[in-house]
Amino acid sequence: MANTNAYQLNVSYGDEIIGTVTLDSTTNLLRLSYSPQWQQHGFAISPHLQLNNRHTPEVAYNYLDNALPEGEARKLLAEKLGVSEKNVYSQVQTIGSDLAGAVAFKPAPETQVDGAQPVFRPLEEAELIERLDNKEEFGLLTWDDKPRLSVAGVQDKLNVFIDDVGCIGFGDGSLCSTHILKFEKKNCPNLVLNEFFCMKLSEAIGLPTANVTFRRFGPHPALIVKRFDRxxxxxxxxxxxxxxxxxxQALNLSxxxxxERNLGDGRDVQHIRDGASLxxxxxxxxGMSSPVESTKWLxxxxxxxLMISNYDSHGKNVSLYFDKHNARFTPAYDLVNIAMFPQFKHVLAMAMGDEFDPNDIHTYQLADFAETCNIDKRLLSRILVELADSVxxxxxxxxxxxxxxxxxxxxxEDIPYFEALRDNIFARTEYLKAQAEDIPSITV
Known part of the structure; x- marks a missing residue:
């Protein structure tokens, strides 16, 4: 007889179990259901996962699918579990205690989540350096034969716990990750320096930005990002x-x-734009807590x-705090000057109006962007000048x-790269500022 508990996870928020995630063993469809108590005093954990429990399986799938790692880490996790990469349930079952945000997913036999003891597994510098020396062969996902949430994209990333005196390791029990370590791949030299520069520039001009520090582990440069959800x-x-x-997750997209071009930019499909867009x-x-504040932030x-040439600013590179009292954008993260890397595709993740080529963003495209997104052109012109002057x-x-x-x-040895990056951003910002004056007079 099948163990039905194997197909159900408890959903917890803080010290409270707020619902369950169930996998239908016949149809492989997911269902997230809130408990009656949470329906009375809680909040929807995503705009489309409403408290009435009437959302479709696709909504639960999209929410959980986005909470998991991407790229190579996702493939490695699926391979280790012996499941398809699309098998979201098994992956959440394995690493669901330390996903983004405040919600955790744990095996259903656990009837309570309070009283957990802190468990700290130190990660010594020598051990990390050895793993980084061989990460192309062994990866960063598994430690002590246990999968750790390793978020991957262009960079290799590892979630870690760092205590108040700077000791790095892995946290379990009442502990979980507080920081993200981001590393370089062999074909992307200076990527960490690049992101460090762009993040610090964002912070310097007063934009809400995730806190970052730069560090080397042996010969390996790393960006240490303090998590704003911990x-x-x-x-x-x-x-x-x-x-x-x-x-x-906010837009209920996978x-x-x-x-934005969810099927790619090939000739036959580039007109299809069903993905995340500005x-x-x-x-x-x-519809957020403060529409004026949110519009200005965005x-x-x-x-x-655009000023730093971060062409890869896609739908998962923007997040928001979302709870009973707030729906506000989080600090910015993943800010990288893509123009400095010829090996990457130089195409905007989300169009400015109808334009995806960053080299073709001129006054008309900025005005088109304003009309498309229902932004006052005079406001766009003013904020563009103010932001450009700050940069x-x-x-x-x-x-x-x-x-x-x-x-x-x-x-x-790092300074010449910083200077090249500065010159690139300075020139781009000057050009964009020069477009501002004529934006209000353009009719699209």
Whole structure:
């Protein structure tokens, strides 16, 4: 007789079980159901996972699919479990205790989640360096024969717990990851330096930005990103979580729809644009806690991405806090100047109006973007000038780069790359600023 518990996971929020995820063993369809108690006093964990439990299996699948790793890490996790990469349930069952946000997924026999003891498994620097030396062969997913949430894209990433004195390791029980370590692949030299520069520039001009530090583990550069959905309280030896969802979850899109051209940019399919788009995100922002604040955040985020040539700003590179009282954008993350990497495709993840070629973003395309996303053109012009002035002010002279030099792991060999990056962003920002004056007079 089949063990029915194998097809059900408890969904927990903090110390409370708020519902279940069930896999239909006959149809392989997922169902997420809230408990009656949570329906009375809780909140929907995603806009389309409503408290009335009437959402379709596709909504539950999209939510969980987006919570899991991407890229090579997803394939490795599926291979280790002996399941298809599309088998979301088995993967959530394995690593569901440390997904993004505040919601955890654990085997159904666990009837309570409170009282967990902190479990810390130190990750010594020598061990990490050895693994990084051989990561092309062994990867970063499995430690002590246990899969750890390793989010992958262009970079290799590893979720870790870092305590109040800087010790790095893995957390279980009342602990979970508080930081993300991001590394380079062999074909992407200087990618970590690039992201460090762009993130620090965003922070310097006053945009809400995830906190990052640069460090080298032996010869391996790493970006240490402090998670904005986690907070470690040392006195209680516990990590508290804040719930977040990404843009695809907010729009009820699968991870395969994170690009606006969800079927690619081939000649026969480039006209199909069913994925995440700026138009959809701006429309969604009108229903957030503060529509004016959210619209401004999203507008500044997109314009800054254009200034730093972050062509890969897709639907999963924007997130929001989402709970009973808030629906607000989180700090920015994954800010990279793609123009510095000829090996990457130089195509916008989400179009400006109808334009996907970053080299063809001029006054008309900016005005088209404003009309498409229902943004006042005078507002767009003003914010573009203000943001550009802030960027140009930071990059003029040597102050900004001199501040980066103060980081302990930055070496004199890194400075020429910073200077090339500065020059690239400065020129692009100057050009975009020059387009601002005529935007209000353009009729699309």
């Amino acid at each position: 907070k470690y309280i040392a006195d209680k030896k516990k990590v508290f979580r804040r719930h977040v969802i990404d843009g695809c 991870r395969d729809h994170k690009y 138009e959809k995100l701006f429309k969604f922002s009108q 507008l500044q985020w997109q314009l800054f991405n 140009l002010n930071q990059l003029s002279g040597c102050t900004f780069i001199n501040e980066l030099k103060e980081q302990p792991s930055i070496t004199v």
